[in-house]
Amino acid sequence: MGLVFQYPEHQLFEETVAADIAFAPRNLGMSEADVDEAVREAMRVVDLDYDALRGRSPFELSGGQKRRVAIAGVLAMRPEVLVLDEPTAGMDPRGREEVLAEIRQLHEAHGYTIVLVSHSMEDVARFAERLIVMDGGTVVMEGSPREVFRNREDLVRMGLGVPQVTGLMAELAARGLPYAENVITVEEALHTLLPALLGASGADAGAGAGAGADAGADAGAGGGEVGE
Amino acid sequence: MNISSVAIGQYIPGESLVHRLDPRTKIMLSLIVVIALFIAKSAWAYAALAALIVGTVMASRVPVKMVLRGLRPLLFVMVLTFGLHLFMDPGEPIFRIGKIVATDKGLAQGLITVARLSLLIMATSIVTLTTSPIAFTDGLESLLRPLSFVGVPAHELAMMMTIALRFIPTLLEETDKIMKAQMARGADFETGNIAKRARAMIPILVPLFVSAFRRADELAMAMEARCYRGGQGRTRLRQLRLGTMDVAALVLVTAYAVAVMAVL
Numbered sequence: 001m002g003l004v005f006q007y008p009e010h011q012l013f014e015e016t017v018a019a020d021i022a023f024a025p026r027n028l029g030m031s032e033a034d035v036d037e038a039v040r041e042a043m044r045v046v047d048l049d050y051d052a053l054r055g056r057s058p059f060e061l062s063g064g065q066k067r068r069v070a071i072a073g074v075l076a077m078r079p080e081v082l083v084l085d086e087p088t089a090g091m092d093p094r095g096r097e098e099v100l101a102e103i104r105q106l107h108e109a110h111g112y113t114i115v116l117v118s119h120s121m122e123d124v125a126r127f128a129e130r131l132i133v134m135d136g137g138t139v140v141m142e143g144s145p146r147e148v149f150r151n152r153e154d155l156v157r158m159g160l161g162v163p164q165v166t167g168l169m170a171e172l173a174a175r176g177l178p179y180a181e182n183v184i185t186v187e188e189a190l191h192t193l194l195p196a197l198l199g200a201s202g203a204d205a206g207a208g209a210g211a212g213a214d215a216g217a218d219a220g221a222g223g224g225e226v227g228e
Numbered sequence: 229m230n231i232s233s234v235a236i237g238q239y240i241p242g243e244s245l246v247h248r249l250d251p252r253t254k255i256m257l258s259l260i261v262v263i264a265l266f267i268a269k270s271a272w273a274y275a276a277l278a279a280l281i282v283g284t285v286m287a288s289r290v291p292v293k294m295v296l297r298g299l300r301p302l303l304f305v306m307v308l309t310f311g312l313h314l315f316m317d318p319g320e321p322i323f324r325i326g327k328i329v330a331t332d333k334g335l336a337q338g339l340i341t342v343a344r345l346s347l348l349i350m351a352t353s354i355v356t357l358t359t360s361p362i363a364f365t366d367g368l369e370s371l372l373r374p375l376s377f378v379g380v381p382a383h384e385l386a387m388m389m390t391i392a393l394r395f396i397p398t399l400l401e402e403t404d405k406i407m408k409a410q411m412a413r414g415a416d417f418e419t420g421n422i423a424k425r426a427r428a429m430i431p432i433l434v435p436l437f438v439s440a441f442r443r444a445d446e447l448a449m450a451m452e453a454r455c456y457r458g459g460q461g462r463t464r465l466r467q468l469r470l471g472t473m474d475v476a477a478l479v480l481v482t483a484y485a486v487a488v489m490a491v492l
Contacts, residue, residue, distance in 0.1 A: 002412070003412040005405070005408065005409045005412070008409065010405075010406065010409070010435055010438075010439055011406055011409040011410060011413075011431075011435055012435065013430065013431045013433075013434035013435050023410075023413055023414075023415070023431065024413035024414050027413060027414030027415055027416065028414050059438070073413060074412065074413060077413070077414065
């Protein structure tokens with residue numbers, strides 16, 4: 001099991017990127033050849049260029065790169081389960097997208113089980129297969145994001161809320177627009193709304209929906225957790 | 229790493245007479261007592277000073293346990309010096325272990341040294357135990373101000389002390405976090421010889437320094453954003469003022485210490 005803490009780049013200490021990633025496998029007592037192999041693999045998985053970056057100091061990299069080095073430092077132990085605590089905290093939108101895409105990649109292409117702690121309902125809706133809501137140290141809800149986000153009032157009361165688009169769709173439905181059962185991503189919303197809007201203006205609804213959206217693109221990591 | 233093992237700035241709030249004294253009074257008096265402890269020669273002089281210090285501890289109503297806790301880190305040094313005096317000083321032999329001889333003069337000197345060390349620590353820790361860190365640094369700044377004519381940066385020194393005290397718990401928390409993160413990567417801090425353990429500290433110390441420098445940068449910026457320009461022209465909400473009790477305490481304790489030195 002690999003544990004990636006909040007702001008994992010704060011744990012970097014070695015002189016080179018490769019040496020820092022090698023810290024965990026060395027502690028596990030791997031041979032030098034295995035350590036090198038683990039470092040290469042971990043860097044490939046998080047999309048860092050081994051040849052270009054291995055000799056650089058981790059302290060001169062960009063914020064997003066530092067974070068990926070730190071995550072690679074945990075992946076180098078080859079855990080089966082990866083626990084990430086707010087892996088996108090304090091990052092700009094592009095960095096967040098990159099890190100989240102990599103986490104999805106870890107799950108889908110490399111078979112890791114991911115436990116992701118997050119306060120971003122949008123991210124959770126897009127990535128999680130199973131969602132556990134915690135409040136005051138206890139589990140209060142559990143299920144697929146779609147099921148959990150049904151409890152809008154409860155989630156708002158806990159200071160969490162639902163994805164913006166879920167709230168929007170609920171409000172629109174209350175004003176008479178077609179309501180699909182619990183929309184949680186923008187793509188789904190588009191898919192639901194487009195036919196209705198195009199139909200209202202007389203265009204071909206079917207074509208519009210097909211071009212506009214790829215609904216249900218939110219399969220993702222093996223589990224999501226909303227920490228409190 | 230245990231927070232309570234750090235005795236610095238361990239202020240216990242209270243309403244006792246000792247708490248209400250001006251911090252400058254307390255700092256000056258503890259300085260006088262410390263000097264007296266170094267000058268004192270006879271056992272009677274130590275007894276008289278011990279009575280003064282114990283009396284102050286009682287009057288402060290600080291739990292005795294807290295005062296004694298300050299002695300713990302020096303326990304080893306005390307045992308060592310006591311042993312060295314007991315067995316190394318020349319004098320009449322009292323008993324012997326193999327070839328090493330314990331002497332009567334050594335015993336007396338050892339006891340006096342231990343008493344001096346314990347009383348030194350108690351005399352200073354009663355000040356920090358009854359004075360909030362802010363009052364303490366204010367008092368220190370005020371006492372150092374006359375020295376600024378010879379180039380002592382009184383305000384800056386006091387501010388550095390305040391900041392250092394303020395960041396001790398923060399740094400401990402940070403250390404704890406980094407240790408956990410490195411342990412999650414299989415780091416081992418507990419086994420091995422001294423050299424190996426010292427090397428095991430590198431993965432903690434490097435991130436700790438990096439974050440301390442980052443914090444210092446941020447703090448400097450936050451202070452400047454609130455118009456900090458050093459101590460010049462700064463006014464205070466709480467002015468330090470010497471009251472009747474302060475004058476009385478200063479006069480009485482100084483007289484007592486001088487009398488003890490002169491008579492005993």
